[in-house]
Amino acid sequence: MFDPISALKDFIRHPSVSADPAFREGMHGARDFIAGLLGRIGFAVEIVPTPLHPVILAERTGPAEWPHVIIYGHYDVQPADPLNLWTTPAFLPEVRGDRLYGRGAADNKGPLLTHVAAVARLLERRPDLPLRITFMIEGEEEIGSPSFPGFLAAHAERLRKADFVLLSDTGSPREDQIVITCGLRGLVLFDLEVTGARTDLHSGLHGGVLRNPIQALAELCASLHDADGRVNVPGFYDDVLDVHAWEREQLARFGQSAEEYRAFLGIPAFYTAKGFTPFEATRFLPTLEFNGIGGGYQGEGTKTVIPSKAFAKISCRLVANQTPEKIRALLYETIAQRMPKDVTFRLVDQHSGQPYVVVPPDRSNTPAGQSPVLASAFRAADAAITEVFGRAPLYLREGGSVPIIADIKRVLGLDSVMMGLFLPEDNLHAPDESFNLNVMRKGMAASERILEGVAVGGRRS
């Protein structure tokens, strides 16, 4: 059995930023590292090429009557900038107190290694465990998994015979309150680029005769929300469904006060859609966010220029029953209508992803004919989490997106059991990302019990 913490440090040392071609070597290193580890604990490892970053498939096969779990994870990470805000370098992992710091520590290298370590320990203890396990680890999650649907389609024949997917790429509010995520938001991303004059201009010689593209962009961006915190795009909320009573009841047990949340974020006040608490807003409502903006001079001091171009990077989160295609069309139409006519603009598609919802067993609205192995996995997870973490899990939708969960459902027909292992203070996608090592240890114990429970339950459960 390997040491999971030192393995996690080794994993983080490979800077696997999938968004930036400069990190090709880091991607390669991270892939080789995790593939090698899975090989050493007895898995048959395959590196499956895709148009961009390969997928790792690692299998423990067995008789068809054994239940079959796919464990999903990703070896790529977000860019680490702004680098100057990290206490220690993003790709030089360091343990401080109960935490391991480094880009990818919590998203997703730590949680993924938690399951790998659980499997290693379980198979050491029970080499004859009647459970088929397939690790499916991709390298494009942080850029929207462009190759993953194609990969799934190409391997659907073999993968769709599995029973369910287990993963930890979602969050929980506290170390003693684990969430099993039952829904994820979808995504639509695009860039908006505005052009004024054909070149940068001297702001004195030409200031006062043309609309600055930064002004046009600001006017457009300012028009996309209303004073009540809602997205101001006609039709944006049309397909949003009402929330189930059991979901509101679960969320009420969330255990964080709005004031605690506000203090955690460090904001003077919330800006939430009217009629929704902050906790509801992130889970039950779609959003439109500005991920980046740029144009003109951004350096030291001043440059008296009217820039030729300015751009914004915009993303929407979607909830169940919305589709990226429709939302993208609504947005593009609204932008085209509102953009001042004395500038030109361009919309550049970035990736998108469908929202996802699964209903845990024994809820009043559990879909008929839910897979018995899926139901047994949910029950094993409930029992394992309750015992290891000391409190029953909450079943909640989450504000984040793992678009491939919807792809897996659509292409393979499989649902996912998502055990949330990262915490709000883990700083995902931000400087000083870290993973709580207590959560890692407990997560390993829980994962081990879940897998053992599913194996014992068999395929008929």
Added chain:
Amino acid sequence: MFDPISALKDFIRHPSVSADPAFREGMHGARDFIAGLLGRIGFAVEIVPTPLHPVILAERTGPAEWPHVIIYGHYDVQPADPLNLWTTPAFLPEVRGDRLYGRGAADNKGPLLTHVAAVARLLERRPDLPLRITFMIEGEEEIGSPSFPGFLAAHAERLRKADFVLLSDTGSPREDQIVITCGLRGLVLFDLEVTGARTDLHSGLHGGVLRNPIQALAELCASLHDADGRVNVPGFYDDVLDVHAWEREQLARFGQSAEEYRAFLGIPAFYTAKGFTPFEATRFLPTLEFNGIGGGYQGEGTKTVIPSKAFAKISCRLVANQTPEKIRALLYETIAQRMPKDVTFRLVDQHSGQPYVVVPPDRSNTPAGQSPVLASAFRAADAAITEVFGRAPLYLREGGSVPIIADIKRVLGLDSVMMGLFLPEDNLHAPDESFNLNVMRKGMAASERILEGVAVGGRRS
């Protein structure tokens, strides 16, 4: 006599970007280059230290009855970014056709060298010329000349005995229509930084609960203009004076149509304050421009982040009778009132400069008691330009700012004769800056005649 074009190439090769401390060596090189050149043509050169970049003072002294001209220029240049938009590297000067390309070619190394070469030729021809000449060449013009007022005050005793200032740091519309600039806009610059959460946030986990600082910044920026192209800040236009009839008459002879100007800028339509032509708007009205904006992720692909901070770099151009102090106060008050209360913000002062106006002689509203040497310089310039360029100069206010012209008036009591030598297609402050070598040659001839005319006119003229 040195070769002016090869000297200009050597001058440009020193990357003297005053805004960026990384270019310390380029600043040093440019300073040494021009100081050396002035020494070789017989001037007594002094490098006067300031808190930032030194000023070069080079003198040709003589009896007190000789007229005394100060020739102003600056050896610093704008930053060259975006570097990728230059056809050839910014600091590797290249002649293509009638133009010399490189950062600073037109602003201000070319025009400055035009006067240096004219002086060199004139003194070769008339070594006994009864004219005192002082070159005063600073290195902070592109960053607002922070040290210059202090320099002027420290050397006022000696400099205020001069009769007038001659310079070329303004523009003309065409090679055959030189403008003598009679007014310059003032400047107020500042940065606006908006902060949302204490750190960058995952846009899925937290999207929908807080106002994105990019949104707050966009809303604020969008509020600063109205639909009629006017700056939407209460009191902004209060001190703007009516335009003189002779100024409108001069501008009417400007010789470029609005359509030509629009095509030159490459914009679909103008966005000009109601009631003003584009040519009037840049000269007679104040403006508010966004010189830069930034925040969040600006790299390749996507990063689903809610940034902690976003900023804009904002500048205003002021016209005669406005003051930077009052306009800055109005802006800061307006921003504080309008900024959403669920974010925090910070205003960072950058430099500022007073507007300037001089009335050429023989206008109905020429100020009483105008210096006879100044009047003779204006008349010599009118004659020289008419003869060399083939057309009488126009007397116009310009949209640009040379704040030190107002400082010179305030501290030394001297007015300036500004012969515009750069053209719209010279791409000042932008990629592919260049200087028209025909203008350089004619400018040299004109400068030579102006200086000779002032010398001949004597101090009583």
